[in-house]
Amino acid sequence: MRRRVVSLLSLNKKNAFNNVMHSKLLHDIKKRKVSRLLLEFVKNFLRDWRIMITINDYTTMKRSVNIDISQDSSLSSILYLFYNANLLEACDDIKLKTNFTDFVNDVNILIYKEFIKRNCRVLSEIYKRCKQWSKTHDIKFSMTKHELIHFMKTSKWFNMKVDVELMKHQIDSKSDIRVLKV
Numbered sequence: 001m002r003r004r005v006v007s008l009l010s011l012n013k014k015n016a017f018n019n020v021m022h023s024k025l026l027h028d029i030k031k032r033k034v035s036r037l038l039l040e041f042v043k044n045f046l047r048d049w050r051i052m053i054t055i056n057d058y059t060t061m062k063r064s065v066n067i068d069i070s071q072d073s074s075l076s077s078i079l080y081l082f083y084n085a086n087l088l089e090a091c092d093d094i095k096l097k098t099n100f101t102d103f104v105n106d107v108n109i110l111i112y113k114e115f116i117k118r119n120c121r122v123l124s125e126i127y128k129r130c131k132q133w134s135k136t137h138d139i140k141f142s143m144t145k146h147e148l149i150h151f152m153k154t155s156k157w158f159n160m161k162v163d164v165e166l167m168k169h170q171i172d173s174k175s176d177i178r179v180l181k182v
Contacts, residue, residue, distance in 0.1 A: 005152045006112045007119035009164065009171070010179055011130065012145035016105035017076060019138050020083055022046050029082045045075060080104050083137065090129040096122050108179060116150055120164040123148075127166045143169050147177040 025046075029039055050062045084102050091100040091109055099110040109126050111119045134141060148164050148171045164171050 002114055004112050004114055005116045005119060005150055006110065007116065007123060007148065007150045009109045009123045009127070010147045010177055011107040011109070012142040013105040013107065014140045014142045016080065016139065019140070020080070021138050024137055025079060025083050028085055032082060032085060042079065077104060087130065087133045090133055091126050093126070096126070098122065098126055106179070116162045119150070120162055123164050124166055131167065146171050148173045149175070149177045
């Protein structure tokens with residue numbers, strides 16, 4: 001039986017909800033062959049938001065605001081899954097043995113191979129796909145919040161301190177990280 005090492009690269013997107021492009025979101029929903037009725041519902045959900053601000057005894061009149069996706073609605077998380085669907089397709093790769101999970105601003109890429117350095121090379125390549133997606137979807141990654149960890153049943157077979165280079169930025173491996181703030 002071959003020994004394998006699992007590596008997890010955790011990425012963070014800056015202001016995920018605040019940078020959603022409506023036209024791209026609607027395009028991504030259409031691409032998933034969602035019914036026209038639901039698509040029209042989403043279009044209406046995205047427009048005509050109004051706010052009223054109250055400070056002490058003063059209340060403003062209702063005013064229109066231009067927001068990307070409201071974080072106050074449970075529908076927003078579902079819409080964001082559509083927005084990220086192409087990222088999932090780009091990063092979840094059976095041949096490379098990568099698995100991808102994404103929840104709004106947290107992206108996690110898991111890989112398992114025989115060699116830890118190979119894991120890091122593949123993670124670096126997958127990150128390039130993430131960056132490519134981010135350019136088309138106006139999303140920025142927060143390089144300072146990226147984290148890397150390696151797992152092995154018995155760590156004596158591997159140097160668990162191997163780092164990954166992501167587009168000229170070094171991400172040091174750690175012995176523990178927080179995933180989805182847990």
